[in-house]
Amino acid sequence: MKGPLFYSKILLFGEYGIIQDSKGLSIPYNFYNGALKMDENPSDEAKKSNESLVKFTAYLEQLQTEQPELVTFNLEALQKDVTAGMYFDSSIPQGYGVGSSGALVAAIYDKYATNKITVLENLTREKLLQLKAIFSQMESFFHGKSSGLDPLNSYLSLPILINSKDNIEPTGIPSQSTSGKGAVFLIDSGIVGETAPMVNIFMENLKDQGFRTMLKSQFIKYTDKCVENFLHGDFKNLFQNTKELSKVVLNNFKPMIPEQFHQVWQKGIDTNDYYLKLCGSGGGGYILGFTEDLEKAKSSLKDYKLEVVYQF
Numbered sequence: 475m476k477g478p479l480f481y482s483k484i485l486l487f488g489e490y491g492i493i494q495d496s497k498g499l500s501i502p503y504n505f506y507n508g509a510l511k512m513d514e515n516p517s518d519e520a521k522k523s524n525e526s527l528v529k530f531t532a533y534l535e536q537l538q539t540e541q542p543e544l545v546t547f548n549l550e551a552l553q554k555d556v557t558a559g560m561y562f563d564s565s566i567p568q569g570y571g572v573g574s575s576g577a578l579v580a581a582i583y584d585k586y587a588t589n590k591i592t593v594l595e596n597l598t599r600e601k602l603l604q605l606k607a608i609f610s611q612m613e614s615f616f617h618g619k620s621s622g623l624d625p626l627n628s629y630l631s632l633p634i635l636i637n638s639k640d641n642i643e644p645t646g647i648p649s650q651s652t653s654g655k656g657a658v659f660l661i662d663s664g665i666v667g668e669t670a671p672m673v674n675i676f677m678e679n680l681k682d683q684g685f686r687t688m689l690k691s692q693f694i695k696y697t698d699k700c701v702e703n704f705l706h707g708d709f710k711n712l713f714q715n716t717k718e719l720s721k722v723v724l725n726n727f728k729p730m731i732p733e734q735f736h737q738v739w740q741k742g743i744d745t746n747d748y749y750l751k752l753c754g755s756g757g758g759g760y761i762l763g764f765t766e767d768l769e770k771a772k773s774s775l776k777d778y779k780l781e782v783v784y785q786f
């Protein structure tokens with residue numbers, strides 16, 4: 475048995491800001507994927523994944539008991555499959571900001587939810603918000619508070635524009651040009667990050683008036699502009715605003731940037747060869763880069779392997 479594929483995602487813009495109602499833009503990243511699977515002779519990795527599904531199943535049972543109006547599952551089938559060794563066969567790295575738990579949640583919902591909202595029907599705003607609410611509750615098992623956006627992205631396999639907390643929509647993005655010089659890329663920090671502690675630091679910082687002012691007058695301002703520039707294909711302004719965003723993050727989100735990347739981050743701002751930003755909650759995992767000239771960025775960042783995700 476092997477189920478359909480669910481993909482990783484990249485939150486291009488909006489990390490932390492979306493907690494405070496900024497805009498956000500998230501795109502599927504098809505390089506990594508996962509599917510529910512059953513093997514005759516499971517590997518150690520498959521066994522580990524299966525153990526995680528056993529615990530998740532217990533959580534879903536409890537969720538259904540507590541909130542039957544939110545979502546119900548075919549628990550009998552899920553339990554039977556999990557007992558038979560089902561696991562999530564996935565290439566999506568965990569704790570890297572590309573949504574490994576989101577893809578898993580999407581796969582489980584797709585296979586076991588009853589009365590599920592499907593991708594094929596007319597997805598009204600209400601239905602999207604309902605799906606997001608369901609996914610938020612399901613995914614919170616893996617890292618505490620979740621917006622539900624990652625599973626939604628994976629489930630729909632479409633770019634999603636977050637206008638505000640209660641206003642999200644699937645969106646088109648400018649088509650890629652593989653011959654273009656401009657690019658969005660990932661750098662592997664080599665460290666596994668954890669979402670919950672990073673979000674806790676952010677929530678703690680929010681108690682400070684100065685931080686809140688900076689967030690609104692700079693971080694959210696540039697995040698919103700970047701989203702608009704990207705969607706309109708206005709790449710000239712996109713680079714300007716990404717540079718500003720890169721500066722604001724380096725100055726105000728230091729705990730989310732691994733120490734050994736502080737200098738490379740600054741170098742991008744000084745040389746204009748590339749601009750770095752957080753990819754998801756940060757603290758490790760991937761770092762997201764933007765460049766007007768991919769070859770220049772590659773030579774400037776020659777000690778790192780760049781994984782190109784979008785070219786324009």
Ligand SMILES: Nc1ncnc2c1ncn2[C@@H]1O[C@H](COP(=O)(O)OP(=O)(O)OP(=O)(O)O)[C@@H](O)[C@H]1O
Nearest residue numbers: 523526562564568569570571572573574575617754
């Ligand atoms: N293949 C898998 N099999 C079973 N459980 C998995 C699998 N992949 C991910 N998980 C679960 O998801 C958890 C990781 O989710 P977490 O939300 O911390 O990181 P992430 O989804 O990779 O990153 P982010 O939320 O920053 O994008 C793992 O600890 C594990 O419980």
Ligand SMILES: C[C@@](O)(CCO)CC(=O)[O-]
Nearest residue numbers: 489490492620621754755
């Ligand atoms: C850091 C955060 O804004 C994005 C993590 O992918 C948390 C969230 O909104 O779920």
